[in-house]
Amino acid sequence: MRGQPVHSYGTAELDLRLTSRRTDRTLIITVRGEVDLDTIEPLQYALSAARTGPDLGRTVVLDLSGVTFAGTSLINALLRARRHLGPGRLRIADPSLCVARLMRLAGLDGHFTTATSIGFASAPAMAT
Numbered sequence: 001m002r003g004q005p006v007h008s009y010g011t012a013e014l015d016l017r018l019t020s021r022r023t024d025r026t027l028i029i030t031v032r033g034e035v036d037l038d039t040i041e042p043l044q045y046a047l048s049a050a051r052t053g054p055d056l057g058r059t060v061v062l063d064l065s066g067v068t069f070a071g072t073s074l075i076n077a078l079l080r081a082r083r084h085l086g087p088g089r090l091r092i093a094d095p096s097l098c099v100a101r102l103m104r105l106a107g108l109d110g111h112f113t114t115a116t117s118i119g120f121a122s123a124p125a126m127a128t
Contacts, residue, residue, distance in 0.1 A: 017066075018042045026122045027058045028093075032066035040073040047081040047090075060085060061121040065094035070102045078112065088113065093121035 016039040017032040029046050033039070050060045060081070067074075082090045092114045095103065103109045115121035 015039065015068075016042065018046060020046055022055070022058070023122065025059060025124060026061055027055045028061045028063060028118055028122070030063040030066065032068075034069040035067055035074045036069065036071035037073045040077055043074075044077050044080075047077060048084070050081075051084055058089075059091060059122065059124075060089055061091050061093050061118055063093045063118055063121075064099045065096055067096045067099050070096075070099045072102075072106075074099070075102065075106050075108065078108075082112065091115060091121040093118045 015033040016035065018029065020027060020029040022028075027050050029043070029050075031043060035043065047060070047062075049055065050058070062078075062081075064070075078090070078092075090112065092099075092112050094116055095114060100109065103112070113121075115123075
């Protein structure tokens with residue numbers, strides 16, 4: 001799936017890499033590395049920015065397949081994004097084992113629309 005690159009963030013000091021790109025109907029945000037209190041800000045910003053401007057109305061697909069550590073700050077960011085984006089706009093693609101485990105422990109594994117790949121998560125007819 002191709003799309004227009006939007007944003008890229010990553011530093012040597014923080015073990016996080018965030019990229020995003022647009023397709024016709026979707027904003028895809030890919031997260032790689034550790035997501036915790038020290039690294040959550042770029043993800044929060046990207047999710048917040050998806051509420052306005054050129055991404056208003058787009059489905060936001062969050063690719064969490066490359067997350068190697070996830071803290072409760074990720075859960076907070078997901079809950080906030082789901083509330084602010086509105087029903088059905090946030091989808092999670094291929095959550096890594098640590099993300100799936102964290103969501104299960106928090107009792108949220110059935111509260112988000114998830115898919116096994118970005119392609120499935122981006123599909124317009126996907127149930128929300």
